[in-house]
Amino acid sequence: MEAITFRLAEIELAGLANFLLSAPIENNKPVLLFLHGWQDNAAMFSTLWQRLDADFNLVAIDLPGHGLSQSRSEDNYYHFFDYIDDLHQVILQLPVKSVCLVGHSLGAIISSCYSAAYPEHVERLILIEGLAPVVEEPALAVQRLKQGLKSRQQYRKQRERRKARAMVSFDEALQLRANVNGLPTTCLVPVVERATAERDGKWYWRHDHRLRCDSLYRMTLSQAQAIMSSIEVPIYSIVGSHGFPILRDNPQQKYGIKQFSQVVVAGGHHCHLEQPDVVSDCIQGFISPQRD
Numbered sequence: 001m002e003a004i005t006f007r008l009a010e011i012e013l014a015g016l017a018n019f020l021l022s023a024p025i026e027n028n029k030p031v032l033l034f035l036h037g038w039q040d041n042a043a044m045f046s047t048l049w050q051r052l053d054a055d056f057n058l059v060a061i062d063l064p065g066h067g068l069s070q071s072r073s074e075d076n077y078y079h080f081f082d083y084i085d086d087l088h089q090v091i092l093q094l095p096v097k098s099v100c101l102v103g104h105s106l107g108a109i110i111s112s113c114y115s116a117a118y119p120e121h122v123e124r125l126i127l128i129e130g131l132a133p134v135v136e137e138p139a140l141a142v143q144r145l146k147q148g149l150k151s152r153q154q155y156r157k158q159r160e161r162r163k164a165r166a167m168v169s170f171d172e173a174l175q176l177r178a179n180v181n182g183l184p185t186t187c188l189v190p191v192v193e194r195a196t197a198e199r200d201g202k203w204y205w206r207h208d209h210r211l212r213c214d215s216l217y218r219m220t221l222s223q224a225q226a227i228m229s230s231i232e233v234p235i236y237s238i239v240g241s242h243g244f245p246i247l248r249d250n251p252q253q254k255y256g257i258k259q260f261s262q263v264v265v266a267g268g269h270h271c272h273l274e275q276p277d278v279v280s281d282c283i284q285g286f287i288s289p290q291r292d
Contacts (some may be wrong), residue, residue: 088118236282
């Protein structure tokens with residue numbers, strides 16, 4: 001995978017790909033576009049690429065404020081719907097008309113919403129430990145708004161202190177991330193390498209700390225159902241046996257999804273890191289027969 005850059009209207013996004021963006025794709029291999037989760041980065045899928053590289057055109061991006069991508073402007077925050085606009089700008093720069101989206105967690109939710117809005121650009125959806133927009137009861141709207149505004153106020157008060165926070169070594173950063181995710185450090189080396197920067201012998205997280213600010217609003221269940229039920233492409237859900245239980249709670253009926261299948265693999269929320277062979281085989285099996 002080689003480093004690439006997408007120039008969006010306001011910012012630049014970093015990414016990785018195994019093909020050239022500047023030339024037409026001459027092979028007949030499907031294009032898989034990978035979207036990572038919250039506070040992750042494109043390297044979250046590196047173990048899958050090693051297994052899929054021969055059969056697919058692969059591309060992944062760091063979402064704004066993540067990895068090597070630029071952060072949003074100082075007067076902005078990270079609204080969920082803006083990620084969908086970012087994805088659309090990325091897809092329009094690819095040398096193909098449509099892609100298969102592979103999303104994990106937040107990346108899966110972005111992929112679902114994008115597929116509902118732009119079905120002509122999506123062939124298939126592969127959603128790892130993520131599915132539909134996070135929902136709340138309408139009665140919680142004011143509480144959600146107040147909580148979101150309070151988190152922004154706290155961010156502004158702590159901004160300078162956050163910038164100064166450092167780790168003494170890469171190994172410390174790696175261990176901290178492993179502790180948070182409950183994973184072996186060996187699974188996370190590429191992710192943490194892309195997520196950190198070294199300055200004057202100390203290590204710092206690259207991600208924009210505004211990502212931790214709470215949302216000002218969330219969808220209702222009926223809104224999420226309207227989005228998910230409008231998706232026309234086949235959806236393949238890959239979930240961990242110890243991941244989020246709600247993802248295994250009959251989602252097809254809950255959201256009125258048209259074409260849906262699901263597989264449960266051993267592992268937790270990052271099951272694709274824990275079971276890369278199994279997950280890559282699942283992806284290959286879902287996409288390849290459809291194109292014979």
